[in-house]
Amino acid sequence: MxxxxxxxxxxxxxxxxxxxxxxxxxxxxxxxxxxxxxxxxxxxxxxxxxxxxxxxxxxxxxxxxxxxxxxxxxxxxxxxxxxxxxxxxxxxxxxxxxxxxxxxxxxxxxxxxxxxxxxxxxxxxxxxxxxxxxxxxxxxxxxxxxxxxxxxxxxxxxxxTATVAAAFFIFGIVLIYFGTGTLIMNEIPQALMGPDAIPSLVNIGIILLLIGVAFELALAPFHCWxxxxxxxxxxxxxxxxxxxxxxxxxxxxxxxxxxIAPIWGDFNSVLWVLVLLSILLGNLLALRQTNIKRMLAYSSVAQFGYILMALACVSDGTSISMVEGLRAAAYYGFSYAIMNMVVFAVIAMMSKYNPTGELAGYRGLGRRYPLAGGAMVIAVLSLAGIPPTAGFFAKLFLFTAVLNSGHIGFVILAAFGSAISVFYYLRILLAFFAKEPQPSVSVSTTGRYSVTESIDFGSTLVMTICAVGTIAFGLFAQTALNMMF
Known part of the structure; x- marks a missing residue:
């Protein structure tokens, strides 16, 4: 070396x-x-x-x-x-x-x-x-x-869940190796053309590997955990x-x-099933939640359903270039990570006042703590895809890529899912900026903290940087795309 x-x-x-x-x-x-x-x-x-x-x-x-x-x-x-x-x-x-x-x-x-x-x-x-x-x-x-x-x-x-995912993943690796004789990913398509290759085993192995990934990404129907x-x-x-x-x-x-671009298209039907179930189940289940943590969990199922559309639409040899779809998926993933981190930082900051995460427990906290409230507004609007945030450009790039591939039905489905998501995302803001203040409580009697206590430095720093990043990543979207690909 x-x-x-x-x-x-x-x-x-x-x-x-x-x-x-x-x-x-x-x-x-x-x-x-x-x-x-x-x-x-x-x-x-x-x-x-x-x-x-x-x-x-x-x-x-x-x-x-x-x-x-x-x-x-x-x-x-x-x-x-x-x-x-x-x-x-x-x-x-x-x-x-x-x-x-x-x-x-x-x-x-x-x-x-x-x-x-x-x-x-x-x-x-x-x-x-x-x-x-x-x-x-x-x-x-x-x-x-x-x-x-x-x-x-x-x-x-x-x-x-992680153990089951690992089992699917490693069994998929075993079948791929048995069918091709290689574990190096870009050698798999060429190895399949060899006389000793067993394509059926490789196809099963890749499907099992994708199931393991679906567990890790919590794509429906592997999202229950x-x-x-x-x-x-x-x-x-x-x-x-x-x-x-x-x-x-x-x-x-x-x-x-x-x-594995030459054979990736063989698995488009598996990917589209995951997309359909993730978008529908993720948004519908999130709509029913009263706990912000569970709401974000089901929202994540839907968000990764959107991302998977870009990976699915490049898999069937349509006019979309592979780079365009994968760029859209990568940009969406980065944007989601940044804006999601804002929400988690606010939850961490406010956990001393609302340890359960129930939406009712956040009433008035956005008014009482304007910095946290403003950051939550930026993050939630970005998750919902409102301009000029990173979430808007992420959806724009991704939906455009899928539309260019001719999958107009799935774009309509994704747009419908995004419209549903606006309702439950706005419920978060309604709770944070409600007029009714949350009553103060004493740590000595209830084990919780008084709302008059100072907010910790770490969560404030993370929240502020990521909120600024959510806006900047949207305003300089093309620069971010060029850096990644």
């Missing part, structure tokens, strides 16, 4: 070795001081973000295992920033701030390493290792404070799962589609 390749491997080394350093910082001799591993984890992720930024002029493959390209590096930056945001929000989160230690920070950094492996994988085994490095830390982080209601249940449901996991998980962990882990899986699917 050359020195050039070693430089490209630095993001993996910084996060992998950095996680071990953080764990060691927590067991230094002397008094227990969680500030040291906290500062160490922040420094490591900031160094990672800076180091990744120096690599954007590279485009290389390393040992037929991972590849470095602009889309990969942009996702690295998003995932490292998402890990940093999770740590900042967790530091003062009411249900966590007495329990967060070096193990918590180490698990977050290991999950970030998993996202790096997953999004850069050109070998299916690298992708599987990346998925597991994301999933395993999440088991522990969802149930980090087992005394919280539903924490153990949510962690078990997530663990079972998401609402319970969101409701029981601490808001910072919910942010990582909903905004970072799922985007990492999405970018892997984009790379996979690009790698």
């Amino acid at each position: 050359s020195l050039h390749n070693l430089e490209l491997l630095l993001p993996y080394g910084l996060t992998g070795i950095g996680a071990l350093i953080v764990l060691l910082l927590g067991v230094l001799p002397g008094n227990k001081n969680n500030k040291i591993p906290y500062i160490g984890s922040v420094v490591i992720l900031l160094l990672t973000i800076f180091q990744v930024g120096t690599l954007f002029h590279y485009n290389a493959r390393i040992e037929n295992f991972v590849a470095i390209n602009p889309l990969t590096l942009a996702t690295f930056e998003l995932c490292a920033a998402g890990g940093l945001a999770t740590i900042l929000m967790a530091q003062y989160y009411p249900k966590l701030n007495q329990h967060v230690d070096e193990a918590f920070y180490g698990l977050i950094i290991i999950a970030v390493l998993g996202t790096f492996l997953l999004v850069s994988a050109i070998n299916l085994l690298a992708a599987f290792i990346g998925m597991e490095l994301i999933a395993i830390p999440m088991f522990a982080l969802i149930a980090w404070n087992p005394k919280c209601k539903g924490a153990i249940e949510g962690a078990i449901k997530y663990a079972v 998401l609402a319970d996991a969101f409701q029981s998980a601490p808001a910072p962990i919910m942010a990582f799962i909903g905004s970072i882990a799922k985007i990492a899986v999405l970018i892997f699917v984009i790379h996979f589609a690009m790698s």
